[in-house]
Amino acid sequence: MRRKGPNRPISKICRAGSPVAGWAGPLQFDDTTYFVQEATDELKKSELALYLYVPDLDAAYQRALNAGAISIAEPAEQYHGDSLAILADKWGNQWYLAYATVTLDDDQVRERRQAEEAKDN
Template sequence: MTAWKPPEHNAVSPYLLVVSVRDMLAFLAASFGAVERYRSEQPDGSIKHAEVRIDDSIVMMGERPAGSAATCCSTHVYVPDVDAAYQRALAAGAASIAEPRDQPYGDRGAGVRDAEGNLWWIGTHLSR
């Protein structure tokens, strides 16, 4: 185990600042099968910090201070079936920004925008 990062964390992880961590946790679970692994709640019930695992990666998030400007993130997620993940994301409230299609670089990819404005690029690498 390394002392400079928590166990099971990669060196780089997205950190989302959102209005509702609860809503983001639900979106990530429905869209990508994210599993919550940590949550720190404030006395008022807001969530100061939460972490989920999506496959081999951690996504961290916290509720942004009231009145602060939105900070949007663009994140790529590899999944076993891009078409299914895209449909799950739409069903969970995302808006389509790119329907699934085969890309010239060897992936089948799609894109969605979540309710917070974050972009999620979804890909499945095609065997060639």
């Protein structure tokens, strides 16, 4: 069973010129556009983590590696029902790329988490 919800593709990533120092431009995710910019003396660096659902996790992971991202965790199914990969960009931001593989209720998530913790011990 597939989870309904945010499995929407990143439709376009583009760079735009900017009158400010450093790189700046729009990042479009489906119908939402985010504006991103490198830190400057006036705009201090702020690391963040983004959790994005993608339609093809393996392809998105490979595109990110090809673009220079550093792998923190390769794509793998998680106890909560998402397949997940974690990458870092050169600015220290973490990108969690996910694909919802199953729909689980709270009890199922709890059971799967406990089973995973038992394997680790």
